[in-house]
Amino acid sequence: MGCGAVGSLFAAHLSLLDDVEVWAFDLNELHVAAMNRDGLRLSGAGDLLGRPRGTSDAAAIPPCDFGIVATKAMHTEPAIDATAHVFSEGYVATVQNGLGNEETIAGRVDRVIRGTTFPAGKLLEPGHVQWDVRGDTTFGPYNERTPLADVERLADACTRAGMPADAVEDARGPQWRKVIFNASTNPIGALTGLTHGRVCERSDLRALVTGLVDEGKSVAAAQGIELDADPEELIDHAAKPEVAYDHKASMLQDVEARRQTEVDYLNGGIVRFGQEHGVPTPLNAAIQALVKGVEASWTQN
């Protein structure tokens, strides 16, 4: 569900397996028509042509064993509303950014799988996705309704298809590491106009990033979440010239194109979970308010 860059990576790969039938649900009818006519092409970090069955009509999808939600976080609700009937006997996984997607999905379907994915790309044209970065995916049960054995079936299928994935009992560690990384760096790029590398080389800004990271870590710790690695390492690694020094954060790209950002699900998610667990998050709240202000300025001016 949601066949943009990340959704297309999963759909194209999984469609290569003989024992898996893949339906790709997306509202972009040109993209769907192109993948049904010419296949779904990936190029860049790997080149392949997948053959998922594309549709913009959720009623056309038969009952499925697994669903993968890959929309932007603000579209989770309409995406799962449209497709919940497909999964009355199945599982729905999320590989989206941010916090709160599992909760939204669990409001519509019984069995939910938490997921975090690091591969990235962009839609070049209908039916064609540029695959920029390879990376791992981690899946885990959202709650006791989802047995780990079934999560392993999904992870195994992804791995066999060429999208390496793990199944773990608690997938919140990788999820929070990625959320804290994104929430602490993306909005700083969006508010200042600086690339990731330039944000990190200004010691005063890098200290602000650490302030945001520390709040996120406190909220994770209050929930008993053990981060699989320190988000600070990911931040410093990405700042290297050969990694992502010149990368403009997706939120900066959103702001420059005047597209709604995912700030409510990143910093806003940390603030919300912080409130639920009695952990103050003043910096994340300030950053969320500023980015919301930026979004508001587009309709005011």
Next chain:
Amino acid sequence: MTSVVVAGAGSIGSLLAAHLARAAEVTVLTRREEHAAALRQQGLRVSGRSDFTAQLDATADPGALPNAELAILACKGTDLEPLAERLAGTLPAATVMTIQNGLGAEEVVSAHGDWPLLSSVTFMSGTRHGDTHVEYVLDTATWIGPYRGTTEEDAIRVAELLEAGGLKAEAYPDLRPAQWAKLIFNATVNGVAALTGLPHDFHFAQTDEPSDLGILVRDLVDEGKAVAAAAGVELHDDPWSMNVLATERGHRHFPSMLEDVEARRPTELESINGALVGEAWRLGVDVPLQTAVYRLVKAREASYSE
């Protein structure tokens, strides 16, 4: 008639010079000689809240200034240091008045001469339409108080002079309560406007949802109040009320820091937000949100070169 020098002919300097010329002998000190020549030949036109053309003298040479009794330094905060340096050794009989936003203008000036000093903050605003025309937009008051070697009576005399010229002015025995109220207001509103791109409108007073901008604005104001309290300053006005009131005027004001950022010009960040953060540091008050705003705007200025 009183002889007055107005140094700096941006919008505030032009408004002061033109109005004062109706009650005093005014000489404008400009940076460019052609600006001075245009003022001498064409006078200075005011439109908007006032409508007249003032005749006044002007020069770009500090050595050619008359022996005035009052000199108002009306440049932007970022230009004050070089201006004070140009004036060193001149104006032996003058009381000098600063009018810059933020904190620290008086110290900058006092390092370049031992003139008696008055402090002031102004809430009026104008728009320059060229070297010889300024539009008077907001006719709010200028507040004046003693700083060094001056008394409240000196402040009252200058306030009366401004009023005689048609401006609004009030004198106070101690300007710091007003200066700090405006400092906290500016550091908050200008910083948030520069980062969000929003003019000072209703969003700044909205406090319904936890992520509403007004919550951040109120938290920033509270940090500023804590610094003022630690500095022993009892604020003349509540900056939060000033904020709410300004958003209710129905006029969408574009703070200068927002205009500067959009035009990719250096901002007054250092003398406003930098001054507040510096005072907080000096007094040992924790201001994490104002520090974040300060660092973000500073980085935004650095992004001009991207």
